[in-house]
Amino acid sequence: MELIIGPRLYSTWSLRPWLVLKRCGAAFTTTEIDIYSAAGQAELERISPSRLVPLLKVDGETIWDSMAISVWCAERYPEAKLWPADAHARWLARSAACEMHGGFMALRTHCGMGPDHTMVGPDRSPLPTGEGLERDIRRLVALFREMRTRFGAGGSYLFGEWSVPDAFFTPVATRFRHFQVNLSDFGDEDGVAQAYCDALLAQPDFLEWSASALR
Numbered sequence: 001m002e003l004i005i006g007p008r009l010y011s012t013w014s015l016r017p018w019l020v021l022k023r024c025g026a027a028f029t030t031t032e033i034d035i036y037s038a039a040g041q042a043e044l045e046r047i048s049p050s051r052l053v054p055l056l057k058v059d060g061e062t063i064w065d066s067m068a069i070s071v072w073c074a075e076r077y078p079e080a081k082l083w084p085a086d087a088h089a090r091w092l093a094r095s096a097a098c099e100m101h102g103g104f105m106a107l108r109t110h111c112g113m114g115p116d117h118t119m120v121g122p123d124r125s126p127l128p129t130g131e132g133l134e135r136d137i138r139r140l141v142a143l144f145r146e147m148r149t150r151f152g153a154g155g156s157y158l159f160g161e162w163s164v165p166d167a168f169f170t171p172v173a174t175r176f177r178h179f180q181v182n183l184s185d186f187g188d189e190d191g192v193a194q195a196y197c198d199a200l201l202a203q204p205d206f207l208e209w210s211a212s213a214l215r
């Protein structure tokens with residue numbers, strides 16, 4: 001099984017299924033494509049149905065899109081318990097992961113990751129201003145606080161134990177760190193959302209990803 005990803009320094013979309021596969025204990029290889037080079041673009045054209053990464057090559061198929069790969073993982077590795085066991089938590093965990101998958105365009109646009117800003121490097125940049133950015137950050141803070149308060153008792157992740165939304169929100173924690181977002185300015189009075197982001201950044205799998213990106 002092969003996961004094809006973009007550059008580890010920048011590719012927030014690639015990090016998500018990589019974290020999910022690690023949680024499954026899956027045996028997989030990782031192939032990085034430099035999507036910023038002409039050769040990488042040609043490779044994308046050749047191998048990717050959507051011209052995007054990540055891709056998972058398994059059982060003779062190419063599964064594209066980070067959410068589709070995560071859903072496949074939950075099917076293939078039920079013992080990894082990738083979604084919360086409690087039904088209410090599970091419904092909301094899927095809502096949260098899908099909201100991240102399809103939304104927060106202002107955060108993506110104004111706090112982008114790419115050759116100018118790395119997801120894992122030590123460099124930091126000031127928080128830009130931009131249409132919709134404050135609304136996106138406030139919404140993320142509110143979401144993190146609500147889920148942690150309602151469902152987080154069993155651990156330090158969004159729904160207590162680790163689940164798919166944690167993979168989808170790890171790139172948010174890296175953006176908040178890189179752009180030095182002070183979450184208390186966005187409704188996180190007592191640090192609940194910040195503690196969650198800290199837990200995401202301290203995940204051993206994420207630290208492994210960061211270390212390999214910086215090598």
Ligand SMILES: N[C@@H](CCC(=O)N[C@@H](CS)C(=O)NCC(=O)O)C(=O)O
Nearest residue numbers: 006011012013052053054065066067
């Ligand atoms: N919704 C897709 C988004 C994937 C995506 O946007 N991937 C970026 C890399 S982070 C990409 O492949 N970009 C190729 C390019 O810009 O040419 C997913 O979840 O997999």
